[in-house]
Amino acid sequence: MGKAATSSVQVRNDRESFPCAECQIRPFNICKALLDGEVAAQMPREGRVDWQAHKKIAAHKIIKAVGEQLDRVYVVCAGWAFRFAQLPNGRRQILSIFAPGDVVTPTRPFDEDVVGFSVQALTDVRYCGYSRALLKDRLAAETPLLSAWTDLIVTERKQNFDLLIDLGSLSAEERVADFLLRVVARLEQRPSLVQDPLVIPLPQWLVAAALGLTPEHVSRIVGGFRQQRMVESGRGFLRVVDLRQLRRIVWLRV
Amino acid sequence: MGKAATSSVQVRNDRESFPCAECQIRPFNICKALLDGEVAAQMPREGRVDWQAHKKIAAHKIIKAVGEQLDRVYVVCAGWAFRFAQLPNGRRQILSIFAPGDVVTPTRPFDEDVVGFSVQALTDVRYCGYSRALLKDRLAAETPLLSAWTDLIVTERKQNFDLLIDLGSLSAEERVADFLLRVVARLEQRPSLVQDPLVIPLPQWLVAAALGLTPEHVSRIVGGFRQQRMVESGRGFLRVVDLRQLRRIVWLRV
């Protein structure tokens, strides 16, 4: 923490380029812990190591490719992205889906500095890279921040287990139903980004690639759900209409 | 770290009940970092909070059931165990497999104190529970220990991603081949517990439950591998004979 703090909150306000000022998600994600408080105000704004670096990237572009060096930890500010594994046969397995506010790799401060799996923008994305080194220092020094951060790791781990259960033990129909329910549950925890938490802005091919199914099969399943008035769907989105019935599907096969 | 250290290395040697003294795995797993050094020597041996608690449990018994309170972090000393999710339809999804030396839940120091998924002994198991509270204190105070511990978390996360890729994108045959290769790779990192790292002491039903397949289907696949002299198999174990050919299977379908 010996870095000279040459900037302050006031300097920040002078400059227009502090997007976090009007960020809607900030009260609800890790950025609150990262940006609020006295220590945060003294983090270096410019210099050899910037605390933050904001960037934009167009839909479908690769944000970080497997193997790249990486000295920043990314938070998605706006838009959706996903992590995937590229297999030698050309197939892609979606491993994680990132909504606005999500930390892309919560283990990054403790991880190797090489990207393990590529991350790609689904929509246009704005994101913020926090300095990995500075963050690591803060995690060691600030107990509450470390606690908030480890929560991210625990949450991601839980999501991975949930997806494992889906892929290993559920039928295709159950997987899709459970997937929708899990995304809805995540959206409900981010009141600021939801006009309607029941609208899932993901294309079917993404759902298929996450659940290890073909897009055709997902289409048929969604079609069935639509006929039973459990979901509505359109190009690039799904809307959950009947949570209860969807939940019943997941418990089916009992 | 204000706990009175009433015991010392000498006291330990007095008592016969310090299994770690002759532990073969200790140099190769996290116990090295937990037990070596000055701080470790001063950890409370008995009292209101024991630093360690050693236990044994018989094969097939549940070590910890989902929902139980838990103020210890477990390391498997001897034997094999697994974590599983119990589904309402009676099916079980294996989520993790623990070899001797493995930490069962590396996020435990930062996690809720409630067990998220049950853990069961596959063989007879000896295990050691470290005090969650004392460990948490040490992780905050000792940087090298924290670093070693976060490696455990990162490793588990990588394993989860690998299994996700298996379940989501590989055929049954490829899954079994990849599973064998991954277990072998893990065993090779524990020189002390391997007479032969190519012998995998797991029953086929366990492989099936981990890979989301039926035991019958796994049996057929293993039978095929056996015919091609890629593996040998018997009740409760598989032996990898031809690593190269097995690897070729995983890259198949290109």
Added chain:
DNA sequence: CGGTACATTGAGAAATTTCAAAGTTGGTGG
């Protein structure tokens, strides 16, 4: 020495993929 858990084998059934073709939608450039 038997019983239980594990492994094998077969045949038919079910789930899912593959391949092919056509329908939709939203954005972009002219």
Added chain:
DNA sequence: CCACCAACTTTGAAATTTCTCAATGTACCG
């Protein structure tokens, strides 16, 4: 503003993979 293109979705039929059910075989444990 329109037309067109590319990406996404839908639909169908056949092929393939995997499961289910059922029966038999086999090793280990008490």
